[in-house]
Amino acid sequence: MTEPTSTFATLQRHARDAATGWSLGIFGAIAEFMRVGEEPARVRVEDVRIEIVTDRGGLRVLPDDAAIILVYEMPSRHEARRVRALAACLPMERAARAGRSAVTEIGPDAAALREEDRDAVLFDLGIGLGTVEACIRTRAPELITALRAAQGETLFDAPGLIGAVLANAPHRVFVSALGRIEVYQAIPSVDGRSPDGPHTHVLPRLLAHRRTHAANIPIPDGWVPCLSIHPPHGAAVGRA
Numbered sequence: 001m002t003e004p005t006s007t008f009a010t011l012q013r014h015a016r017d018a019a020t021g022w023s024l025g026i027f028g029a030i031a032e033f034m035r036v037g038e039e040p041a042r043v044r045v046e047d048v049r050i051e052i053v054t055d056r057g058g059l060r061v062l063p064d065d066a067a068i069i070l071v072y073e074m075p076s077r078h079e080a081r082r083v084r085a086l087a088a089c090l091p092m093e094r095a096a097r098a099g100r101s102a103v104t105e106i107g108p109d110a111a112a113l114r115e116e117d118r119d120a121v122l123f124d125l126g127i128g129l130g131t132v133e134a135c136i137r138t139r140a141p142e143l144i145t146a147l148r149a150a151q152g153e154t155l156f157d158a159p160g161l162i163g164a165v166l167a168n169a170p171h172r173v174f175v176s177a178l179g180r181i182e183v184y185q186a187i188p189s190v191d192g193r194s195p196d197g198p199h200t201h202v203l204p205r206l207l208a209h210r211r212t213h214a215a216n217i218p219i220p221d222g223w224v225p226c227l228s229i230h231p232p233h234g235a236a237v238g239r240a
Contacts (some may be wrong), residue, residue, distance in 0.1 A: 007088065008063040014086075014229050015050045015061065021230035022059050024174045024181045027214055029127050029134045031174035031181040033059045033198045034230075044180070050179075051113060057198025058113035060226060061179040066094050070225075073220055073234030087217065087225040088178055093129075095177045095224040099130035103150045103158060109137050109173065113182055122173060123147045123154045127202065131176060131212055131224050134202070138170035156204055172200045178226040 016018045016144040018041070021034040035041055035054050044051040048051040050061040070087045089095075120137045121144055129135040138144060143164050150158035183198040194201070213225050 007067045007069050008061075010069055010086070011061055011088065011227075011229065012045050012050060014231060015045050015052060015059075015131070017231070019232040022061075022181065023228045023230065024132065024176050024179065025134065025200075026129050026132050026207075027211040028203045028208055029132070029201070031134075031172060031183055031198070033057050033181045033183075033199045035197065053196075056185050057181065057185075058182040058184075060113055062177075063075075064090060064094070066090055066225070067178060069229075070219065070223075084231070086229040086231070087213075087219060088227040088229070089219060089223040089225050090177055092222055092224050095131045095226050097128065097131055097133050097175065097177065098124065100124045100126045100128075100133070102126040102152050102154055103147060103161070105148060105151060106135065106196050111175075111180070112137070112173075113180070117171065117182075120171070121147075125202075127155060127207055128174075129210060129212060131226065133173075133175040135173040135175065136165060136170040137173050137182075138168060140168040140170065143168040143170060149208070155202075174200070177188060178228040 018035055018037040023030050023032045027029055035076055039054055042053045046084055052059045067088050067090055070089055071084060073084050104124045106122040108119050110118055112118045120139045122135050122137045125134050146161055146164040150161045155161060158159060166187055172183040175182050183200050185195050185198060188195060213219055219225055
């Protein structure tokens with residue numbers, strides 16, 4: 001692990017590498033952000049925050065003195081897939097978010113990465129357990145109406161809600177205590193492949209386990225991964 005004092009410096013170093021990928025979520029619901037070197041991007045690496053925004057999605061990372069970084073190897077039966085990754089973790093109580101368990105309107109997304117998105121309406125889907133808010137953001141009247149009608153129900157139980165979400169392709173916004181990932185690309189069809197670049201996965205079968213992370217990722221007891229970093233293969237992953 002890295003010590004708390006070096007955690008944010010490590011994240012800053014990885015943010016400067018366009019080949020580094022990032023993910024945020026829980027077991028069964030995750031947002032991923034990645035970019036390519038030649039892709040136009042607004043990159044801010046500062047002492048108080050990291051922000052990277054492209055036309056396909058965005059990332060914000062915030063410092064926290066209590067955060068530690070765990071370096072681990074992604075488990076796989078295939079040696080070529082055993083790549084190293086980092087998990088930025090917080091104590092459980094420090095990682096706590098709203099913990100909503102049903103669709104809930106939050107309101108205009110004042111914290112959106114892009115100014116033009118801050119008047120769009122943010123809805124928590126209620127699937128992030130207590131440490132992640134898995135949200136969608138939209139201006140589409142039809143989808144806003146459907147989401148408001150579904151408040152108090154789960155995403156999977158509200159009649160017609162998933163179809164309305166797929167039809168309107170809202171932004172996906174996943175938020176933890178250490179930052180957020182926003183995905184602007186359209187949601188692929190149920191039988192379609194995930195697009196290159198930023199995307200999300202929501203898998204009800206895995207969500208049913210109600211885990212903050214996969215059982216084979218060695219997070220210490222009492223800690224929660226709030227952001228994961230995926231350096232390019234062969235890159236140094238430790239201290240800054």
